[in-house]
Amino acid sequence: MPGDDTKARFVPPGLRILLAYRREWLVKDVVAGVVLTTLLVPQGMAYAELAGLPAITGLYTSVLCLLAYAVFGPSRILVLGPDSSLGPMIAATLVPLIASGGDSARAVALASMLALMVGAITVLAGVCRLGFIADLISKPTMIGYMNGLALTILIGQLPKLFGFKTDADGLIGEFDAFVRGLADGKAVPAAVAVGGAGIVLILVLQRWLPKVPAVLVMVVLSIAAASAFDLGEHGVSLVGELPRGFPPLTFPAVRLDDLAPLCAGALGIAVVSLADTISNASAFASRTGQQVRGNEEMTAIGAANMAAGLFQGFPVSTSGSRTAVAERAGARSQLTGVVGAGLIVLMLVLLPGLFRNLPQPALAAVVITASLSLADLPGTARLWKQRRAEFMLSIAAFLGVALLGVLPGIAVAVGLSILNVFRRAWWPYNTVLGRVPGLPGYHDVRSYPEAQQLPGLVIHRFDGPLFFANAKAFRHEVMRLAVADPAPVWVLLAAEPITDVDTTAADELEELDEALNERGTSLVFAELKDPVRRKIERYELTRTIDPAHFFPTIEAAVAAYRERTGAEWTPVRDDGHATGTAAAPPGDDWSHPTAPENTADT
Template identity: 70%
Template sequence: MARTDWIPGLQAAATYKPAWLPRDLVAGIVLTTLLVPQGMAYAELAGLPAITGLYTSIMCLLAYAVFGPSRILVLGPDSSLGPMIAAVIIPIAASDGDPAKAVALASMLALLVGVLMTAAAIFKLGFVADLLSHPTQLGYVNGLALTILIGQLPKLFGFSVDADGLIDETAGFVEGVASGATVPAALAVGACGLLVILVLGRWLPKIPGILLAVLGGIVAVAVFSLPDRGVDVVGPLPQGFPPFTVPSISWSDLGLLAAGALGITLVSVTDTISTASAFAERTGQEVRGNQEMVGIGTANLAAGFFQGFPVSTSGSRTAVALQSGARTQLTGVVGAAAITLMLVVAPDLLQNLPQPMLAAVVIAASLSLADIGGMRRLWRQRRVEFSLAVAAFLGVALLGVLPGILVAVCLSVLNVFRRVWWPYQAVLGRADGVAGYHDLRSYPDAELIPGLVLFRFDAPLIFANARTFREEIRHLSHAEPAPRWIVIAAEPITDIDTTAADMLEDLDEELNAHGISLVFAEMKDPVRQKIDRYKLTRTIDPAHFYPTIEDAVAAYRIAAS
């Protein structure tokens, strides 16, 4: 493989056009106005100091610019990963409440995610993203949005809640409000900021609502002396940039971190592939799934070695970059450089940023995550998949973020198994004015041929559904009058395993004892080759395999005449 295939940044640099530079510079500056407040807010959402969000943003943008294949995809701290990171590191670090330990745990978590992501790319395991079906992903994201919203409400109201889990956090918030713990000034500044973000995002999306809200919050702190009114602020940020650091953790913590890294990797891969696909359609690029995992993997490794935490792609930040005219990953590099410059030259710039304003930023992100319309569509279109979405939602809301992702994956896998276990089955007949043979459910007046049953089984024939197939054939064989041939329209049967082969052998002998022939039509060549390998033609007549249903029907008419 060519070097530029593994390091797309080299090819991007070699083919860069000077005419793109003004647009990339402008887009990078605009993007920075979003990266800074969101990075800080999502860091606190993950239970980490706000400054780590800026460190993370810088390193992941630089790494993805070198190894990421997309021209405009933007990475960074993500609202969907924040609760997952917190669910992993807070139980471990909470015993002593040491922020440095929390940062070390989060950095090691990022390194583990980076290793897993890169290994998945090397072994071409991008298909793992398919473990989260759309309905379960929809339910998971909605549950996550509610979890984030409830978790940030106390901060928006100016107080904190010591609770674990959605129900306890909701109860703690209600109790705090009822007991008068609300700080009016904090609620006022947070609510105004949230209103600005939502209104501008809805009706004037080209205006940077988050930036205006943040600047308004800083001005309000200075004008109204909000800290004297009980409003917490971010405080001074460390100047400069952290050195290369290998996080030091206890070996006893590694198992919990690895389990969390698996869940974060799965969510990040799914999010990355779906976001990359959506924006590739707009820009005319081809999605390179494995290289995307290399890009996101190296971004996590880079963040992990500089006191950062796991990252993923961001649809909202990518959309801002695209709308601002971004042409290449130089946009992200400009954003990283601008954040670095701020930390080196003006680290006190954001020290008066109110904490309720960061809560407003996170709450706005949680509202954008929620997709109520998608749930309504599932209700109208397919109730079974709506039920899966609700189950995934409840898994996140009631059990927690990490158990919720496990519930979502298990539901997706079980749904696939259910479809194979109980596939669609149909008896076919010839309908007037329509060529071929069709499902009697769709054509109840279709003509049936006396003594002949045409049966279609819409799934591979394997151990999970062999009993279902056998019972349905037995049911058809007991009809009155009894059929002489049962023809299996086998075109949808893409496989037959050894369990199903044994079942077919016993079933054929059972039918033969009652004077009924088991016949196959339209069987795919690879499946027929397996039939021969299993030596099923010892019992099933080799002549009872026909290339089309019409050929099987014609043969039956000759045999019955």
């Protein structure tokens, strides 16, 4: 009934899925939830420390975002949580605001406020249907950004992997501090052994035994090694006892002067989180036959971030690796995430000391292996082979992250993507068309040098909208075609690719038409879209451009030209014009600029 459909619109997507829940899904969801928890706990703690926060906050964050997405999320199996790609961005936002002493309570409050801001931005984006925000980063710039992020994470985790700390900031500074630490003998051999073995173990298991929970196996073995060999007494830093219980609902207290830098960081994190979420949602939806609801996804991501922010959490995103684990384990609904959240809460309440002997280098191994999955070197090599301009965009985004930092890097990535779009619109492809014997239609004379043209007729195609940035270039190109010897009688615009004409371009068109008329050449349009034609009429360009010079197709325009001139098809010259000349019938004023009638466009 219509009334039921209206009511269903106000029911959160997760609850709609729950109402359609099938009994046979229950066992699979519970098993998948148990399997997922084995990944959620170590990754949550590792990514919290990557963000410069206490490990326990990663568990708080995991619980709240899973529960919130279970209610508001439209995807049945998408898994949210702390993410390796967001960790450096969170740290880059928080570090300048935290005193050198490293006040952990203030860091948690700032991170929670950051999560609330990210949540507010993404909810607003969802409500306002701003799904296009996720498209602000093109794939080449995203590849470069992720490559830079992977390198930044890797370098930043090396001191932890080797058992010591540095106070440096930035990729170059951190690498320099790491090298100096090694030179000063700060490396702890036991830490190097644990961390290095952890990386090798995870990579080997992921490569050869993908169904085995590699991170869990590594964590269990490293805890066993720390307990058996008393690694804490050999200089290896351990996680220690986690706080028991769960934090109360808390609105983070921050200073007013913290809000502006937090907001700047939140914008960058929101863009990356949305892009990551939409791409993951699309990938898994195509495999499960579900439909992607971008605006609902944004609202759900916002709800998850806000829930985390109210319980001492930090910004979250979708995790492709954790979603893949849940899918392989048989997950059928968001009950999988609810089971995972419940098990983490039970662990915090009943077994807070379970990870007491987990070595910090093991967490570094988790982060480093995750960072390796962010890098896309084959994609970079493919860009080099396929399109050098986009390869350079990718490298520029990479250098933006590596040299300027993570947050400026995302600004560089977004800016480069937007500039690339503008560049393509600024300098669109344009060419002359001709007739190719044996092929229907009209084709690019650059691709078909043997194409034929009619003497006195130049068919020009401009592949883009006409607007303020490219209007002068368009006028220059048409005038270049018109100054040939002999001058063309018509310059026929194959206007189907021209999707818009703004007021600046309209003025340029008017001046162009008048300049062509003075040379005895007419500007003629074919296949102009109706909305664009109406704009031209609204701009009153038909005062100078003869309304009879608008044709529905190129064929119709060519037929009209041949009928009036008697021109025959001839091969194209090197300058793009046909050989021979076209003669207009005497007294036919459409071809003479001095004709007493229609002198505006002859």
